[in-house]
Amino acid sequence: MLLEILQGNDSGGFLLIKGIRHVWVHLFIITCALLFRDEDVHVILFEVSEQELKDGLKEIPSQKLHIHNAYEDPLGWTNSTSFTAQHFSLNYLTQMLKLNPQPKATTLVIDSLSWILRHVSTTNVCSTLHQLKKELFWVCFMPICIRECIFQQEHSFRIDEDLTITVLNKTPNIESVPEEHQMDPTANLTFNLRLSDKEREAKEKLLLPFMFSKDNTEKLLLHSGSGSGRILYEPDASDDYDQEDPDDDLDV
Amino acid sequence: MFAELNSILNTFPDKFSQEEFIIISERRCDASFLIHHFLSFYLRARCKVCFLGLVQSFSHYNAVSQRLGVNLVQAKEKGQLVFLEGLQESLSHLVPQEGQAGSEALNFLGDPTKGLQDLFQFVRSSCSGPSGALGCTDRSGGPEEWGPPVLLVDDLGVLLSLGVSVGTVLDFSHYCRATVCSRLQGNVVMLLHCDEEEDDGDDEGAEQLLKGLTHQCSLTLHVQGLPTGYCRDIHGQMEVCWRRQQADEQHTLNKLFQYKVHDKGASFFARGTSSAFL
Numbered sequence: 001m002l003l004e005i006l007q008g009n010d011s012g013g014f015l016l017i018k019g020i021r022h023v024w025v026h027l028f029i030i031t032c033a034l035l036f037r038d039e040d041v042h043v044i045l046f047e048v049s050e051q052e053l054k055d056g057l058k059e060i061p062s063q064k065l066h067i068h069n070a071y072e073d074p075l076g077w078t079n080s081t082s083f084t085a086q087h088f089s090l091n092y093l094t095q096m097l098k099l100n101p102q103p104k105a106t107t108l109v110i111d112s113l114s115w116i117l118r119h120v121s122t123t124n125v126c127s128t129l130h131q132l133k134k135e136l137f138w139v140c141f142m143p144i145c146i147r148e149c150i151f152q153q154e155h156s157f158r159i160d161e162d163l164t165i166t167v168l169n170k171t172p173n174i175e176s177v178p179e180e181h182q183m184d185p186t187a188n189l190t191f192n193l194r195l196s197d198k199e200r201e202a203k204e205k206l207l208l209p210f211m212f213s214k215d216n217t218e219k220l221l222l223h224s225g226s227g228s229g230r231i232l233y234e235p236d237a238s239d240d241y242d243q244e245d246p247d248d249d250l251d252v
Numbered sequence: 253m254f255a256e257l258n259s260i261l262n263t264f265p266d267k268f269s270q271e272e273f274i275i276i277s278e279r280r281c282d283a284s285f286l287i288h289h290f291l292s293f294y295l296r297a298r299c300k301v302c303f304l305g306l307v308q309s310f311s312h313y314n315a316v317s318q319r320l321g322v323n324l325v326q327a328k329e330k331g332q333l334v335f336l337e338g339l340q341e342s343l344s345h346l347v348p349q350e351g352q353a354g355s356e357a358l359n360f361l362g363d364p365t366k367g368l369q370d371l372f373q374f375v376r377s378s379c380s381g382p383s384g385a386l387g388c389t390d391r392s393g394g395p396e397e398w399g400p401p402v403l404l405v406d407d408l409g410v411l412l413s414l415g416v417s418v419g420t421v422l423d424f425s426h427y428c429r430a431t432v433c434s435r436l437q438g439n440v441v442m443l444l445h446c447d448e449e450e451d452d453g454d455d456e457g458a459e460q461l462l463k464g465l466t467h468q469c470s471l472t473l474h475v476q477g478l479p480t481g482y483c484r485d486i487h488g489q490m491e492v493c494w495r496r497q498q499a500d501e502q503h504t505l506n507k508l509f510q511y512k513v514h515d516k517g518a519s520f521f522a523r524g525t526s527s528a529f530l
Contacts, residue, residue: 047468049434072430075423077369078376118419 016113040106042097044068044083046115068096074115085119090128097132108132253292253320256520260492260509261471265297270400271433273469274441277462278407280477281488283443285513287406288313290441292320295327299438300398302378304371306338306410319516332398334378338410364415368424372431375403379432401438403428408465409445409458418457422464429468470495478510485528486510490520 041064045053049071070083087093097106110116116125195203207213242248258264276286284307291313294301305313313335314324327333336357345361357374360366379401411421425442432438444465446458466472474491494505509520521527 049430051434072435074426077372077427118422 040064040066041109042066042068042106043109043111044070045111046070046074046085047112070115075119085116088116088120088125088128090131093128093132253296253322254289254518254520257286257289257518258293260507260520263293265293268293268297268439270437270439272439272471273429273433274439274471274473275462275465275469276441276443276473276475277446278443278475279446281475283473283475283488283490284308284406285518286473286475287404287441287443288316288320289518290402291324291404292317292322294402294404294439295322295324295332298332298399300332300334300379300401301327302334302336302375302401302403304336304338304375304403304405306336307406309339310335310337336374360411360416361414364417364420367420368411368416372424372427375428376431379403379436379438401432401436403432403438403440403442405440405442407443407445408461412458412461418461418464421461422468425465425468485512486526487512489523 043053043065045067050067050069053067068083070085070087072078073080073082074085076084076086087096093108097108113125240248253265263269274290276283278284291301291303295317303313310324317324324333324335328335336355338358341355341358342361344355345358355374357371359370360368408421408425411424412418425440428440432440442465444458444462446462472491472493472495474493475488477488478486489508489510492507492509508523510523510526511518511520512526519527
């Protein structure tokens with residue numbers, strides 16, 4: 001899927017990137033890649049300041065990139081006119097993205113969805129995203145994972161210094177473990193441990209004295225002679241076990 | 253100010269990085285010695301310091317700072333230090349008396365669901381206010397100019413125990429970072445006490461707050477007691493996690509040290525190299 005996004009062959013959709021906070025360089029990279037797709041890119045920044053983003057994107061075709069600063073005042077505490085969490089609604093976003101006369105060629109990047117989910121209910125966020133997904137292609141960056149993905153694909157990719165992305169094979173580089181040849185312990189001995197076929201046969205036929213064989217079993221179990229199964233018990237003096245005086249040392 | 257910690261963090265009073273957001277987390281121990289370090293460090297570096305002391309009284313911090321060579325009373329008079337004494341101000345909110353209105357910064361005590369906007373406004377006005385106190389002048393006769401503003405909070409766990417939700421505290425820390433670090437090019441240091449025995453469920457608690465703060469910060473100091481128990485010569489271990497924000501250096505670097513707190517400082521050493529054993 002990542003390859004299709006970079007080549008521009010997809011028909012639109014929703015891409016969610018989960019990652020740890022300091023890897024927000026991906027935000028830069030994805031934004032760059034999307035700029036190469038020749039689309040308008042709208043970026044809503046909650047977790048990163050506009051200056052940090054601009055520092056990372058060294059050459060910006062400024063007419064295609066629209067930055068909505070929600071970092072400085074996301075809740076309206078300082079009454080600045082920037083984007084706030086409450087602006088995340090279908091009506092406002094549709095109006096905001098209508099700057100491009102061709103609404104289909106627009107991409108929205110959000111850093112990050114965690115911020116919005118803390119202040120807007122999950123159902124509203126999902127319905128807004130679902131409505132807009134039909135018209136746009138989305139990329140959202142969510143550093144703290146609180147939802148499970150329904151469909152996952154793993155990609156390995158490499159980012160070069162000039163910000164080009166190369167998608168590597170899906171499976172990581174696992175070297176197949178070479179089969180170890182079993183060491184033959186009888187290889188270098190001065191005496192012979194191997195058996196010839198005749199010797200092996202004789203060995204397997206050998207009946208050990210204490211092993212049960214058919215004859216032995218029948219002799220012992222089936223032919224219990226008269227009286228040979230009875231137990232004759234004659235207690236002697238030391239078997240006189242008194243429950244109240246087991247050690248037999250009380251002067252009772 | 254601990255010289256060994258300065259060399260570990262590669263910061264010195266005359267040369268320190270700005271726009272840093274430092275989180276100190278403590279677990280099974282008392283990491284307030286780091287707050288005292290940063291307080292004396294930034295006062296020595298001639299920064300404008302805003303201190304939200306919610307855990308101890310002003311005289312406590314003053315007594316400890318004097319051992320580290322810094323006078324908080326003088327700094328307050330000169331206008332370099334703005335101190336919010338949480339314990340004293342909260343009394344005015346909890347036991348209101350006529351003619352004595354408590355600081356507006358602690359308005360959330362009356363209604364924790366209201367949010368920490370007032371506290372943030374206090375921080376904003378303290379950090380971006382006039383640099384010098386009236387009547388206080390430097391050698392040339394003009395008002396004293398201080399360096400970039402610094403916000404110190406001791407500690408955020410108190411806000412949680414007062415009924416403020418994790419999301420609200422994260423909003424407050426975000427605003428502090430946006431204002432003090434990004435706009436005013438200052439630094440923010442916050443202490444958070446995490447209790448391992450806390451079992452409030454998956455949604456709330458200091459652990460979740462720590463996770464959220466770790467994503468916002470640039471440097472984390474995880475301080476915890478030794479897992480094997482009390483030791484006279486080693487008081488605990490500290491893990492230093494850098495999260496470099498520069499675009500060309502995207503990596504995290506972790507270092508682990510053990511420490512011992514002395515009367516007038518603290519020493520840091522690699523694991524197993526305590527002077528008691530070598």
